[in-house]
Amino acid sequence: MITEFGHFALILAFFVAIVQSVVPLIGASKRWNGWMLFAEPAAITQFLLTAFSFGALVWAFTTSDFSLRIVVENSHSAKPMLYKISGTWGNHEGSMLLWVLIVTLFGAMAAFFGGGLPPTLKARVLAVQSSVAVAFFAFILFTSNPFDRLAIAPFDGRDLNPLLQDPGLAFHPPFLYLGYVGLSMAFSFAVAALIEGRVDAAWGRWVRPWTLAAWIFLTIGIALGSWWAYYELGWGGFWFWDPVENASFMPWLLAAALLHSAIVVEKRESLKSWTILLAIIAFGFSLIGTFIVRSGLLTSVHAFATDPERGIFILLILVVFIGGALTLFAARAQAMEAKGVFGMVSRESALIVNNVLLAVSCFVVFVGTMWPMVAEMAFDRKLSVGAPFFNAAFTPFMVLLGLVLPIGAMLPWKRGRLRRAVWSLRYIFGLALALALLVWAMQTGRSALGPAGVFLGSWITFGAIFDLWSRTGRNGNLKRLLRLPGADWGKAVAHTGLGVTIFAIAGLTAWEVEDIRVAQPNQPFDVGQFTLTLQDVRRVQGPNYFSTMADVLVERNGRPVTTLQPEKRDYPVARMPTTEAAIDYRFTRDLYVVIGDQQQDGGWVMRTYIKPFANWIWAGCLMMALGGVFSLCDRRFRVAAGARKTAPGGVPAE
Amino acid sequence: MKRLVLIFLLMASPLFAVQPDEVLEDPVLEQRARDLSTGLRCLVCRNESIDESNADLARDLRLLVRERLVAGDSDEEAIAFIVDRYGEYVLLKPTTSGSNVFLWLAGPIMLFIAAGVGWTFLRNRSKAHELGDNDALSDEEKEHLRQILED
Numbered sequence: 001m002i003t004e005f006g007h008f009a010l011i012l013a014f015f016v017a018i019v020q021s022v023v024p025l026i027g028a029s030k031r032w033n034g035w036m037l038f039a040e041p042a043a044i045t046q047f048l049l050t051a052f053s054f055g056a057l058v059w060a061f062t063t064s065d066f067s068l069r070i071v072v073e074n075s076h077s078a079k080p081m082l083y084k085i086s087g088t089w090g091n092h093e094g095s096m097l098l099w100v101l102i103v104t105l106f107g108a109m110a111a112f113f114g115g116g117l118p119p120t121l122k123a124r125v126l127a128v129q130s131s132v133a134v135a136f137f138a139f140i141l142f143t144s145n146p147f148d149r150l151a152i153a154p155f156d157g158r159d160l161n162p163l164l165q166d167p168g169l170a171f172h173p174p175f176l177y178l179g180y181v182g183l184s185m186a187f188s189f190a191v192a193a194l195i196e197g198r199v200d201a202a203w204g205r206w207v208r209p210w211t212l213a214a215w216i217f218l219t220i221g222i223a224l225g226s227w228w229a230y231y232e233l234g235w236g237g238f239w240f241w242d243p244v245e246n247a248s249f250m251p252w253l254l255a256a257a258l259l260h261s262a263i264v265v266e267k268r269e270s271l272k273s274w275t276i277l278l279a280i281i282a283f284g285f286s287l288i289g290t291f292i293v294r295s296g297l298l299t300s301v302h303a304f305a306t307d308p309e310r311g312i313f314i315l316l317i318l319v320v321f322i323g324g325a326l327t328l329f330a331a332r333a334q335a336m337e338a339k340g341v342f343g344m345v346s347r348e349s350a351l352i353v354n355n356v357l358l359a360v361s362c363f364v365v366f367v368g369t370m371w372p373m374v375a376e377m378a379f380d381r382k383l384s385v386g387a388p389f390f391n392a393a394f395t396p397f398m399v400l401l402g403l404v405l406p407i408g409a410m411l412p413w414k415r416g417r418l419r420r421a422v423w424s425l426r427y428i429f430g431l432a433l434a435l436a437l438l439v440w441a442m443q444t445g446r447s448a449l450g451p452a453g454v455f456l457g458s459w460i461t462f463g464a465i466f467d468l469w470s471r472t473g474r475n476g477n478l479k480r481l482l483r484l485p486g487a488d489w490g491k492a493v494a495h496t497g498l499g500v501t502i503f504a505i506a507g508l509t510a511w512e513v514e515d516i517r518v519a520q521p522n523q524p525f526d527v528g529q530f531t532l533t534l535q536d537v538r539r540v541q542g543p544n545y546f547s548t549m550a551d552v553l554v555e556r557n558g559r560p561v562t563t564l565q566p567e568k569r570d571y572p573v574a575r576m577p578t579t580e581a582a583i584d585y586r587f588t589r590d591l592y593v594v595i596g597d598q599q600q601d602g603g604w605v606m607r608t609y610i611k612p613f614a615n616w617i618w619a620g621c622l623m624m625a626l627g628g629v630f631s632l633c634d635r636r637f638r639v640a641a642g643a644r645k646t647a648p649g650g651v652p653a654e
Numbered sequence: 655m656k657r658l659v660l661i662f663l664l665m666a667s668p669l670f671a672v673q674p675d676e677v678l679e680d681p682v683l684e685q686r687a688r689d690l691s692t693g694l695r696c697l698v699c700r701n702e703s704i705d706e707s708n709a710d711l712a713r714d715l716r717l718l719v720r721e722r723l724v725a726g727d728s729d730e731e732a733i734a735f736i737v738d739r740y741g742e743y744v745l746l747k748p749t750t751s752g753s754n755v756f757l758w759l760a761g762p763i764m765l766f767i768a769a770g771v772g773w774t775f776l777r778n779r780s781k782a783h784e785l786g787d788n789d790a791l792s793d794e795e796k797e798h799l800r801q802i803l804e805d
Binding site: 361 | 743753764780
């Protein structure tokens with residue numbers, strides 16, 4: 001019964017969304033206050049209805065209601081509770097419901113926190129946001145209904161893909177969607193501003209928190225996914241340049257560009273039309289990402305035919321929204337004349353360089369992702385574009401970005417002098433170079449990758465710290481640091497995070513040690529500075545799997561470090577095996593052990609990796625996200641975003 | 655997500671990537687084989703190199719690469735040998751021949767265009783004089799903005 005209520009609530013939300021996408025727009029153009037004000041309760045109602053609908057689906061999963069088709073296909077009664085819940089979005093229908101839930105959540109948040117917005121802008125933003133929701137409600141209801149019942153309910157379900165039964169991946173999709181969909185807010189603001197025909201500093205200030213939030217979620221979502229790949233797939237790769245990964249990476253790059261260009265709009269009233277365009281394209285890439293993942297277009301051109309209805313529906317959404325927005329942009333862009341005047345060398349120009357590099361690097365990823373399809377369709381060539389291409393074609397842009405970053409961050413607004421900014425960073429440059437040379441001298445291999453990563457990482461990291469330090473004034477007054485706006489702290493922390501991640505990726509790639517062998521029980525062997533002994537291998541039973549678990553004693557200089565227990569699991573219902581690597585996480589390195597099959601002679605295949613600085617990759621991502629949070633907490637946003645004191649002693653909006 | 659499930663079902667196989675019995679005695683040859691393997695695609699997997707893949711076909715290809723290297727082929731010859739048999743689909747790093755020129759040049763060309771546009775914009779901005787007050791904020795709006803900023 002609850003399932004039917006959920007389905008019904010979803011249909012109701014669809015109708016509310018339709019009305020909400022029309023009425024406030026008319027109200028805003030006719031200046032009818034009542035019609036404009038309709039948007040707020042409608043947005044909140046829409047969210048509550050969708051939340052109820054989603055709750056009903058979660059309920060069906062947690063109670064293992066096998067009369068629902070998607071529960072049968074993605075759940076099993078013996079599955080742990082966490083994965084019953086995460087199974088809700090571990091499938092196409094459920095994840096689309098989560099997607100639209102987040103669309104309405106953002107709409108409701110804009111209605112709730114948007115007290116300071118001009119009434120017409122607010123009405124238009126909510127209407128545009130709601131029209132996005134309409135499209136996805138229709139998509140769910142007409143092509144992928146999660147509330148489909150089965151005439152005959154089976155006794156038990158088919159279980160969720162075991163690889164997805166993992167804490168890291170349980171929370172990966174919600175974060176990713178919060179990011180993807182958060183960009184819809186930037187899109188709504190952009191389209192509303194185009195309809196309104198007016199973009200000013202205040203607009204920049206309103207749109208930035210939403211973009212920031214979306215970017216933070218995307219950062220965390222991507223980091224979770226890559227961390228999951230690292231420990232779950234069994235050989236410690238963390239980024240594969242897979243189309244599905246690229247689908248999340250492209251919006252991330254554009255969101256990062258948008259964050260920076262919105263600063264220029266906010267502070268200097270320049271780059272307006274570019275920022276609007278970027279907001280539209282960023283959300284466009286979110287939709288393209290969804291399209292890529294759902295249609296299966298890129299897995300193989302032919303898989304498109306297996307799901308044509310859904311693929312074409314999303315393509316249609318993409319064309320209508322992005323095409324419509326771009327048409328509007330073409331018609332209205334002239335109205336947005338840049339105001340601020342600035343020199344060739346200034347913070348503004350540095351941010352333009354940032355935008356050029358981020359946008360072009362996103363373009364490279366896009367072309368690389370789509371090329372196999374284009375080549376097959378246009379040139380009749382079946383080819384692959386994989387990691388080696390992206391490493392070669394994408395990395396230079398990031399290196400360039402990293403080199404320019406600390407200098408650009410030091411430049412003053414309006415007019416600066418390049419020589420002065422560069423000269424002030426001379427010690428940082430020296431330090432980074434010295435560290436790189438030291439590493440070059442210490443390492444045994446000849447690879448230049450490690451030292452280059454050390455140089456770039458420390459140049460960015462120490463540059464960011466120096467930037468912060470330079471704010472303490474001549475006497476190094478540390479109290480000043482505490483009084484700095486949150487945005488300045490955010491900048492320093494996020495840039496430091498980028499430096500850490502770049503260093504860690506280079507370090508891990510350059511200095512990884514790998515060992516593959518058949519290990520005999522109780523015969524120690526050496527990998528790097530460690531001695532490993534396979535002590536025992538036994539069978540263990542888990543809640544919904546069987547496991548072959550090994551005990552591996554790790555020693556260093558004769559002293560025991562730890563005992564690792566790599567596993568090989570077999571999920572009988574889903575009928576597939578997984579490897580559970582055992583990882584000894586340490587500050588400067590991970591020891592990564594995987595157990596394989598038993599050999600004829602009684603030994604076991606074992607793969608051992610020493611992965612230096614692996615944790616630093618994700619620590620850097622977390623720092624980037626944390627920097628975003630600092631920036632989001634900046635008092636100036638709250639002031640602008642609606643917490644303006646209307647009456648002394650009033651209740652604050654947050 | 656459903657797609658992901660299918661993909662993982664495809665790669666499901668109890669085997670591992672490089673097996674101990676495949677590894678060549680000569681560490682230099684083995685390193686070359688590993689480097690070549692990371693650039694070759696496992697044909698039945700999705701976007702995985704044969705070095706990472708568990709599939710049987712990937713193992714066959716790994717053995718084939720090693721065979722060619724042991725037989726004295728150079729890296730290029732070994733790759734050419736495999737491309738002859740499996741087509742250019744097997745290369746994870748596409749060649750620069752023919753229409754692939756677009757792929758490789760897309761980034762640099764776009765950078766050139768973007769840098770040009772950016773440069774022109776900057777030139778205009780740095781030359782532009784401060785505009786008159788005619789299209790600036792009205793007094794009422796200025797007051798409003800002042801309130802916001804001072805808050």
